[in-house]
Amino acid sequence: MTSETPATDVQTGIEPDTKDWTWVLHERCPECGFTAADVDPRAIGGTVRDLTPRWVSALHREDARERPEPATWSTLEYGAHVRDVLRVFDERLRLMLDQDDPPFANWDQDATALEDRYDLQDPAVVADELVDASEVIADRFDAVGDDQWERPGRRSNGSAFTVRTLGQYFLHDVVHHLHDVRA
Template identity: 85%
Template sequence: MTSEPTTAPADPAPADAAAPAPQIEPDTKDWTWVLREPCPECGFSAADVDVHAVGGTVRDLTPRWVSALSRQDARVRPDAHTWSTLEYGAHVRDVLRVFDERLRLLLEEDDPEFANWDQDATALADRYDLQDPVVVADELADAADVIADRFDSVGPDQVERPGRRSNGSVFTVRTLGQYFLHDVVHHLHDVRA
């Protein structure tokens, strides 16, 4: 259920809204290394995260995302090679949704394989650059509530349930939560929120 927006009105869409935004170079790094060592960019230490704290942390971080998306310059890219706050917010909204589905699979199936998700193709196809920051903030908050509730439901006997990506990377409920939470935190660092 979507609540009424509590953010300031967003700036209007760019005048050349039909023109595609300049493409950002896709991120092809395998970020699973953050499970073993702190991120030098944002300082997040995934290995220190207790899976039972993920839901509460997501709820604590959500207002920072909503606030960032209410900035008047939310649509503005800081440079030609970096997403705007709006684009990062739309990405994080989708991260929340994708990882909620992956968590659901881990909790309900034995050793599931996660569907591939090309985050860069999604950003282009869904025109993150043209979405409404107020709508994205609402959708992000709703998705955050859903995944936070699902992490809250994880029982002690479910923490090490495994699953995998198609590239062979193996995750458990615990490491999926740690990896996922880094994404949410890291992008707050990216948008200086």
Template identity: 80%
Template sequence: MADGQIVPDEKDWTWVLHERCGECGFTAADVEPEQIGATVRDLVPRYLAALHRDDARQRPEPGVWSTLEYGAHVRDVFRVFDERLALMLAHEDPLFANWDQDATAVEDRYDEQDPVVVAEELADAGEAVAAAFDAVPHDAWERTGRRSNGSFFTVRTLGQYFLHDVVHHVHDVRA
């Protein structure tokens, strides 16, 4: 890492579907899918409070995202997973477009966005994805979809995997 640049995260985090995350303590397999929307709604205020702090733009150390950058990422996670869920419910076994979260952070200049705007967008996107998971019909939780790297998901495991990201980053923003 040079000059405080963020090192891209190249891990395949799908292991959280089968193991407890040692960093945040989240166990995806324990999540009942009907609770995904409520959990998102419970966590959004913590992100909003963090984004309204005076230090939201400051990186805690070189090479670590600021609260603003994590907030912009979580906003985009909400949007991407809302799209993926819609694809899974509308199509048989869709292949998701690749999303490089690190490239998006650089291209969209997460570090230069307005924390107040990001907070508003995060709240809207969080409510949209929570409502989408709330509306999943009981018989649709086992519908399938695939990520561009070949990772296979059901609607249930997509929601559990998604929720890990949201829970995990609450710890990163110290909310």
């Protein structure tokens, strides 16, 4: 969901995600049913904590390494991606809270999946890392002050966010991928 500059994944047969998913800030996602605009930003931290056990459970499935189809990530690969989403968005949130209208470094999710070999990682380790990253970003969202929700930041492709919309957009990614892994 967060792809900005796709990499070609000829090794694994996964087609890079080139969609600009920012539309989820204004429309209900027809795939997972998430409506970002309905999210109370003060609830983001708690929601992340509530969703994390579902990720841990999915990553502990016996078939976590198996792809449902050759061109679809496994639960392990989605879990590693979500772990990294948690980390990337925590950094972006930190920047927005510390700086005025910061630009975000580009993140190519598909290149990261290849370079970090999501498919070969240990699902139990990914689960533990996801729990840790969830706690960090949940705490950071919990600490956002009422006067900070409209602080701006922007992605390398020009997409503008506020702390509120960044959180809503980020939360869609976590929820959507739970839908992808049927957790």
